[in-house]
Amino acid sequence: MHTDAKSSAPERGKSFAHVAEASWGKGLSTLLRIMRMTLRHPWQVAITIVSTFIAATLQLLIPRLLGRAIDQAQGVMAEGAGAAAQHALWNTALTLLVVSVLRGLFTMAQNYCGEAVGHRTGYELRLAFYEKIQRLSFAFHDRVHTGDLITLGLLDLDGVRMFFSTGVLRVVLLGVLIGVGAYLLISTDLVLGVLSLSFVPFVAWRSSVTQLRLRSTWLTLQQRLSVLSRVMDENLGGIRVVRAFAAQRHELKKFDRAKQDALGLANERVDIRVSNTSAMNFSFLVAMGLVLWFGGQKVMSGQISVGTLAQFLTFMTILQMPVRQLGLMVNSFARASTCGTRLFELLDTELDIKDAPGARDLVVTDGVLRFEDVGFHYPGSGGRPTLSGISFEAGPGQTIGIVGPPGSGKSTIAHLIPRFYDASSGTITIDGQDIREVTLQSLRKVVGVVQQDAFLFTTSIENNIAYGNPWARETRIERAAESAQLHNYIIGLPSGYTTIVGERGASLSGGQRQRLTIARSLMLRPSVLVFDDSTAAIDAGTEQRIRAAMKRFAKDRVTLIISHRLSSLMHADQILFVEGGRIVERGTHGELLALGGRYRALYDLQLRPDDDRPAALGAA
């Protein structure tokens, strides 16, 4: 679409996707910012953290209660045997039941509120992201790949969203379990306490290292998988080319190479994962064996009871899971800091095209468009001008034609009027008001640009036409379609105006798409209408009818036609021939022909195949 923009935007695709892991300082401030966002839901955060505390503490009581029950059953407690012992057992059992139920309820509260906080934060981020994307200028969108933006809005946003539940909460949980648990155990028996905790540092370390390794290989795997899916996607999309060249074998080889790359890494990841899970499991069981051995000795020497030993063993099983998940926690921190850094960088991007302070709405009185010595260069083009010294004026009802070789900057002229880009020098005014001093919204309602290959949304034809004015009545939509010479075609379709078009809808031909785009622009009743090479796929006859229909309805509209087809613009009141960003010739069709310059040469070029024919192109 924006050929000019593309060729002169060397930074394209360099940002966002390839930001390396964030530096420590930056990562930390990102995490703090995520926490601040989370704290916008102070109640839920408070409930979550309190619940986590309570649930973890209750969980720690369970091994104690079990140990006590075992001792009571053996009658080693003070109650001795008989009814008193029975009673004690009942007491322990009921306490245990109450503790279990409460623990369940608080765990539920912890998990639910934790997730809710994450989802709500995600909701806010998604809206902020969407809002920002919709407002960032064309220059930004030229520079950043759509795929990167989508990744940012889906995966990176998820990384930030999940930080609270998978990162922060785990820290709290582990802190309580290990802190309180260690205190309880070590105060009960120093040696056994240390032994039963001995697996913790090893597992914590292995799990963190593994997760970080898996994370880095995951990023590589994603890249390899995206190569694979690109191979498949291109092959299936271009299947005719593949068949035309009988290149299936070549394609399969390409596929196999990509597949093998991905498979090799996937298997490697299995190895990393598995060798660690089994090692972690093993270290836990070794610690358990040590507790059993030394604890057994102590039981035999009467230092501790069987119940206490059971308490240690149960405690270990409780601690095992959260410790193993420590790696996930580390991963969550790493992910949130990189994803957050990227995401916030986008959210903090300054809008380079926005309303000036105190901007007022544009008021159209006559509808006079003026370019005064306008110059433009794309950001990052090193100041090489795309346009310079462009001046012209178009009064109400006038048509200006702009023609020139590819890359001459003619499309850029179109993009400056609705401020898709801002002119680097000079001024553009509508009825004497500088377009940079009026509100964007009012400007864009007045200026309609029919783009070269505009985007069709996957929805009905009707909704597509009314895209800029979704409140419009059906009669208006139909009138716009009639003006664009599309109505007859639409009513011929089985579902008429409700036919779904767009990427996954019925396919329209290039000319029909362009006519739909024209109808869409007409819906806004623009005072300035710009055709940015947007009738190329429409035949000359239809184009003429469109022109006639529009004339009838908008006598005082300014029309700019940018085209390389002379028949589209030779009727214009003034024709500008643009080359190298400058207007090199200007005048009416007749004047320019008489001049015998560039325009004349182009005219001859376009007519050459038919020069023996008497009728001139588009003479009507």
Add this chain to the structure above:
Amino acid sequence: MSDPRDDEKEDTRGRPAKAVVGSHRDEEEVFGKAYDPRIVRRIWSFVKPYQGRIFISVGAVLVFTLTQLAIPLVIRYAIDHGMAPGRLDRSVMVWATGAFAAVILVNYAASYAQESVVGKVAENVLSDLRRAMFGHLQRVSLSFMDKTEVGRLMSRLQGDVNSMQEFLETSVMSVGDIVLLFGIVSVLLWLDFRLGLLTLSTMPILFIVRLFWLPRAKVAFMAAHETNSIANGALAEGIHGVRTVQSLERQHVNFELYDEKVLANLNAHLRSARYAQVMVPIVDTLTGIAMATVIVVGGSMVLSHSLDVGVMVAFLFYIQRFFDPIRSLTMQYSVMQRAMASGQRISEVLDVPVDVADRQGAVALSRDMDGSVEFRNVTFGYRRNQPVLKNVSFRVNPGETVALVGPTGSGKSSSMALAHRFYDVWSGQVLVGGHDVRDLTQDSLGEQMAMVLQEPFLFSGTVLENIRYHKAGATREEVVRAAKAVGAHDFIEQLPDGYDTELEQRGGNLSLGQRQLISFARALVADAKILVLDEATASIDSYTEMLIQKALIKLLEGRTGLVIAHRLATIRGADRIIVLQNGEIVESGNHEQLMERKGLYARLYNMNYASFDDISEEEMGMDAVAGKAT
């Protein structure tokens, strides 16, 4: 503005009734039958090559599960025979600890073997499945590909294959879960039948609760998933269409519509979180009840010396693992349903018939054939009883350039596709170099016939790779020579890295005309005897257009050319013109002859359009009548 004023007073305050963001898409069926033997057999054929390893992993799972079962028993043995009051025995402790060590070593090995083998087998099967589908799609008829969206196929190649992988990984684990479940039940009953029975009575409760819970929870989980993809779709649309959105000032409307979708997604997630979390207190309560039972009943038994204390300890250990297998097994049911639905879709792709295949004994088209193309009484169509070509016969002599012209739907593109045997004819024959295309190998046909399509398709990769797409062995010099011949060399040299410039997806960083020139160079490097070409219809600027016309002449030099021509310049340059209408040849001859006939061609030509495609439907209809009359 002088539009009629009747609709001036539109209320632009409320929510526009018809505005939408994001597209409507029918989600594919996520869950299928839990078990479909046909699909299982089909998928099994992919697992079969790894049969041996699967057996090993199932064995390892069994061993692993048994060691898990054994650990509480060892502890029990140590307590009851080593350290119970009055039964202190140091040698038992040594034995017990030794046994424990042995058990955990086996456990270590088994867990390693199981996870590693299963993980890798699943990765391999996934990869094989994808390869088989992709390979099959390379051979199925184009009529299938025409009907099927690429996006849909991609979701089968990726999403569906991934859910099969999940299934394979978890199903081996399920074997372990089942064994663990039965193992715990039997060990508890064996240790003490009455206490075991009492403790186990909580198990069915969980089963029943989950049976009620699962269908409802599944609906909630699905809703979360669906609203997620809806919201993501809307975001993607917002990103892709951002320029249009801005130029039509739709940001406000879109923001509100997007808000609705994201909010719906938030609520669906909260709902599904509620469903997921409600199970937590239920399971904890049931565990509490089971433990309390063991404490009261088991404890009393220990007090009255009818139960060893070690047994009570073992019970308490088992209870903590009690509900895990039930939880994962009920989940496995959904995984299986999902896998069946995916398997169904995968089978559908694999079962698409290959209707254009080399027949047995097909011969290779030799390089020395004369290069003629002939249609003999060809009738062909895409849908039954709707032929798009009716009894068409013509011959393109070696070295001759024939232009096919006619309005949209006249059968031009179909003729081109048949020459390359993208499809098989209904009746009649297509001959290339004097051989029926059905007697030739498709590879050799592809080698002798180069095709240039209307919408030039470039692959990601460098310009160089794209030009020698068909002939990977072509040297750089050959590529440059071809590019120079078609006039593409100059602009390629101006690209950032010249011939080594990486093209963006589908050559997005080149203009249409430039892509067309590269595809010409590609055809030239292929150096085939016959060139089949569909001219680009989209308008190209006059400068590039001139280059293309020159390139075309170069390309057709010394080759047989079958060109679907849209531009008058091309049409007039052809040796012969065949005018098609409604699947039939209405006229043929060179430009002068056809002009003299004053038939359809002459009429179209005199309408003064630069291209025959410019002719609108109404005018065509008018001429169809006139054409019949002549």
